[in-house]
Amino acid sequence: MQFPKLNLHIHSNYSDGKQTIWQIVEKSIKLELNYIAITDHFTNSWKAWVSTLNNNETISAYLDEISNCQLYLANNNINLMVLKGIEVDLASSEQFIKKSVQIDKFDLILFEYLQSYESIAFIENIIYYWKNQMNDPIRFPVLGLAHFDPSYFITSDLDTLMKFLKKHIIYFEFNPSYPSFYSPRYERFFEKLRDYQIPVAIGCDSHNLRTLDNFEEPLEMIEYYNLERNFEILINILDLKKKGKHKLAI
Numbered sequence: 001m002q003f004p005k006l007n008l009h010i011h012s013n014y015s016d017g018k019q020t021i022w023q024i025v026e027k028s029i030k031l032e033l034n035y036i037a038i039t040d041h042f043t044n045s046w047k048a049w050v051s052t053l054n055n056n057e058t059i060s061a062y063l064d065e066i067s068n069c070q071l072y073l074a075n076n077n078i079n080l081m082v083l084k085g086i087e088v089d090l091a092s093s094e095q096f097i098k099k100s101v102q103i104d105k106f107d108l109i110l111f112e113y114l115q116s117y118e119s120i121a122f123i124e125n126i127i128y129y130w131k132n133q134m135n136d137p138i139r140f141p142v143l144g145l146a147h148f149d150p151s152y153f154i155t156s157d158l159d160t161l162m163k164f165l166k167k168h169i170i171y172f173e174f175n176p177s178y179p180s181f182y183s184p185r186y187e188r189f190f191e192k193l194r195d196y197q198i199p200v201a202i203g204c205d206s207h208n209l210r211t212l213d214n215f216e217e218p219l220e221m222i223e224y225y226n227l228e229r230n231f232e233i234l235i236n237i238l239d240l241k242k243k244g245k246h247k248l249a250i
């Protein structure tokens with residue numbers, strides 16, 4: 001099956017990535033990628049020693065830089081969608097997330113470290129807050145789980161987790177930097193993703209240009225678990241967003 005080339009988890013030098021946003025976009029054009037997301041870190045937890053998008057000036061410079069790339073791609077008719085993403089550490093404080101992440105400015109929100117049922121309540125609370133601010137399902141950002149580790153949930157009630165993902169259309173990411181998270185010992189988890197038709201994506205967690213198209217293994221795993229339909233659902237969501245943007249531009 002022929003799938004578009006997609007990497008929805010890339011870090012630039014706005015956090016702990018090696019390259020600038022322009023370098024990422026240039027290289028993605030050369031590699032003929034179809035969809036990428038720049039998803040720099042956002043946290044005020046104990047992990048905040050990593051350079052992050054931790055203040056409004058940095059966030060707006062970051063978003064402006066991605067906007068310039070989007071404009072360049074549109075003006076040159078290049079078939080590459082670049083999403084404005086952010087990777088939100090769930091150990092950040094709720095107030096900090098609500099204050100700093102202006103939801104109408106982003107195309108994609110990745111949540112990292114969903115490791116407990118308490119975190120589900122934490123995310124839901126924030127999603128409802130954002131939905132109150134922007135109730136447009138096309139413009140509302142795509143939501144995903146960064147390098148989700150099924151081991152925290154595999155021995156308990158997976159249905160609660162699946163219903164949560166389904167309700168808010170939150171995708172699972174195949175991330176080749178964490179291959180143990182898609183190991184066959186989690187087969188039951190992947191069966192549930194299939195049953196519930198939860199979207200799945202590929203995010204390489206790229207911190208340098210060499211890993212931008214590191215999606216051979218994730219694609220194999222999508223086929224191995226028969227999740228092609230789930231991947232298509234994700235691509236349809238991205239295409240709807242693309243069309244919505246065109247409409248806004250006209």
Ligand SMILES: [Zn+2]
Pocket residue numbers: 009011087146205
């Ligand atoms: Zn990351």
